[in-house]
Amino acid sequence: MKKLCALLIIMAFASACSAAEIDLAKALENGEATKTTITPLVDGQELKVDWYVAPYVAKPNRPEDQRINIYVPENATEKSPVLFVVNNGGWFMDDYAATVGDRDGIAIKDGKNYETSPDVDDLSKGREQFSAMALKRGFVVVSYGARSRANGATDGKFLGHSPATATDTKAAIRYLRANKKFLKTIDTNRIVVNGTSGGGAMTALIAASGNSPDFFEYLFEIGAAGISKSDDGIFKSDPEIGDEIFATMSYCPITDLGHADAAYEFTYNETRKKLFADGDLDYDVASKEEILRRSDALKADYVKYVNSLGLIRKDGSPLTAENLNDEIIRLMKAEIEESITEIGIEKMKSDIENSRWHENNWLILNDDGSYTYDFDAHKYFVARNQKLKIAPAFSNSGLYEPQQQNEDNLFGTREQPYSPFEFVSWNEDTVKNSVGKDDTGLEWDDFIRTPEGQALAREIKMTCPFDYLTRDKNVTTAPNWYVRWGMKDRDSSFALETVFYHELLNSAGVKNLNFEFAWLYPHSGNYDAKEAFEWLDFVLQF
Numbered sequence: 001m002k003k004l005c006a007l008l009i010i011m012a013f014a015s016a017c018s019a020a021e022i023d024l025a026k027a028l029e030n031g032e033a034t035k036t037t038i039t040p041l042v043d044g045q046e047l048k049v050d051w052y053v054a055p056y057v058a059k060p061n062r063p064e065d066q067r068i069n070i071y072v073p074e075n076a077t078e079k080s081p082v083l084f085v086v087n088n089g090g091w092f093m094d095d096y097a098a099t100v101g102d103r104d105g106i107a108i109k110d111g112k113n114y115e116t117s118p119d120v121d122d123l124s125k126g127r128e129q130f131s132a133m134a135l136k137r138g139f140v141v142v143s144y145g146a147r148s149r150a151n152g153a154t155d156g157k158f159l160g161h162s163p164a165t166a167t168d169t170k171a172a173i174r175y176l177r178a179n180k181k182f183l184k185t186i187d188t189n190r191i192v193v194n195g196t197s198g199g200g201a202m203t204a205l206i207a208a209s210g211n212s213p214d215f216f217e218y219l220f221e222i223g224a225a226g227i228s229k230s231d232d233g234i235f236k237s238d239p240e241i242g243d244e245i246f247a248t249m250s251y252c253p254i255t256d257l258g259h260a261d262a263a264y265e266f267t268y269n270e271t272r273k274k275l276f277a278d279g280d281l282d283y284d285v286a287s288k289e290e291i292l293r294r295s296d297a298l299k300a301d302y303v304k305y306v307n308s309l310g311l312i313r314k315d316g317s318p319l320t321a322e323n324l325n326d327e328i329i330r331l332m333k334a335e336i337e338e339s340i341t342e343i344g345i346e347k348m349k350s351d352i353e354n355s356r357w358h359e360n361n362w363l364i365l366n367d368d369g370s371y372t373y374d375f376d377a378h379k380y381f382v383a384r385n386q387k388l389k390i391a392p393a394f395s396n397s398g399l400y401e402p403q404q405q406n407e408d409n410l411f412g413t414r415e416q417p418y419s420p421f422e423f424v425s426w427n428e429d430t431v432k433n434s435v436g437k438d439d440t441g442l443e444w445d446d447f448i449r450t451p452e453g454q455a456l457a458r459e460i461k462m463t464c465p466f467d468y469l470t471r472d473k474n475v476t477t478a479p480n481w482y483v484r485w486g487m488k489d490r491d492s493s494f495a496l497e498t499v500f501y502h503e504l505l506n507s508a509g510v511k512n513l514n515f516e517f518a519w520l521y522p523h524s525g526n527y528d529a530k531e532a533f534e535w536l537d538f539v540l541q542f
Contacts (some may be wrong), residue, residue: 021033022058022178022225023182024183032054034053043114047075048073049135057175058222060222062151065096066168068144069142070183073135075136082192083140084143085195086194086203087145087199091148096145133529146168147160149161161410162411162462162463166205167215171222173191173245192246194249195525198254199251203248206243208465208478209465209468210477213474214462216235220235244476247480247539251526252484253500257421258422259422259496261394264389264392264495268383272291272383275384275388285390298422311470311505325495328495335518362375385488388490393405394421395420396408412459421460427444466500469509483516485497486521
């Protein structure tokens with residue numbers, strides 16, 4: 001039944017797209033959208049849910065993915081908030097087909113029992129639990145497909161580069177507002193976005209950059225709701241159909257990619273050196289001397305970057321590279337002390353002992369509730385539990401063979417498969433493909449000032465919430481933020497996440513900030529459903 005339904009949906013969207021698709025009622029009449037009533041089990045009880053599927057833009061350039069799921073439970077009212085789920089990992093947006101499969105947890109299926117217990121033993125059930133808890137509360141649940149860097153070339157063009165995924169996300173939000181009168185049981189003033197990893201970064205970006213004119217041209221290109229272009233070429237947004245949101249629940253956000261390599265080495269440079277010295281680190285693609293040379297250069301660059309931000313700490317003093325680690329330690333200690341109270345010393349000791357590499361000289365817990373914490377030893381513990389990414393961690397396509405994990409193909413012109421996006425990866429790129437110093441003859445600092453470099457800088461900005469939070473006044477920032485980064489997560493860096501915390505702390509638009517380094521979680525999300533929904537219930541009162 002599920003496969004047949006998915007097939008019918010795909011057939012329904014095989015025809016050419018039209019402006020009617022922005023209007024859900026007309027799209028249903030024309031067969032361009034579908035409505036199915038399903039009865040999933042939530043805590044063993046049937047819950048009738050109306051499931052709408054529709055294209056959310058009038059001029060999609062990847063119509064098989066630019067589609068939206070809207071789940072309206074029978075207990076929804078005109079005041080129902082929206083749980084808007086971002087399906088993205090590593091800045092790869094899941095295609096639409098994945099949102100109706102077993103692996104999603106958002107596509108509600110007949111016959112499957114979704115539990116709303118606050119305890120999530122299996123982290124893969126996190127999204128299922130969030131959806132179940134939202135539906136039980138009468139929320140409308142939304143998921144969607146989008147273009148991404150995973151798509152490769154379409155007719156010879158790379159359409160998934162930044163800002164494609166963010167643009168599609170904003171277009172899907174606009175679609176909800178354009179159809180709020182038809183849906184009725186939806187409060188588009190209370191849209192809550194939720195995502196993990198690349199999805200966490202996307203939720204943060206969307207929450208920070210509401211109604212940013214940076215995206216209008218790209219939204220107009222795909223026929224997003226509420227965007228027009230005047231005769232003199234100015235793009236405008238209908239004030240009633242915006243892409244601002246009410247709240248974000250962002251887990252382990254892989255963000256600030258333009259400085260993520262430098263932040264990673266600021267955190268792990270000394271840890272790398274110790275691991276190399278101990279014989280516990282080997283990448284087989286470069287010498288340790290070469291990797292450490294790059295690490296040293298990136299670490300030094302982050303010092304300059306942090307000192308340039310002008311951020312203020314909670315105590316009113318300036319945030320600098322010199323006191324950044326002090327701020328990390330302060331936040332870590334706050335989580336340790338909360339965990340001692342909430343889960344207890346014995347459980348914490350057990351969590352450490354059950355880690356893959358569990359030698360513990362970083363957190364000594366005493367029976368009287370006191371403790372001793374060593375940040376350097378903590379970083380070593382994290383790196384022994386999961387191998388550190390290579391340096392550079394996020395931009396290295398032209399540096400190593402075979403290819404390492406990276407995000408380079410998120411950037412570049414539509415003719416380029418990828419582009420390096422920081423100075424080390426640009427200056428030392430060796431692949432002949434029109435990017436890097438080897439092909440342009442320009443060092444990074446010179447290239448970034450050219451028109452082509454400015455275009456790349458714009459792409460990088462449009463993946464990062466930071467400028468929108470504290471330096472761009474032409475945005476509507478979400479007032480409510482719930483952000484988590486695990487204390488055992490090595491996929492990005494504690495330094496970057498602490499700078500992110502201070503960007504939020506310094507943003508005039510952020511009214512309610514709940515940020516924590518979550519006790520001993522790896523790179524994962526939605527593991528604290530009870531706490532997250534208690535916070536959400538609180539902010540929805542206002």
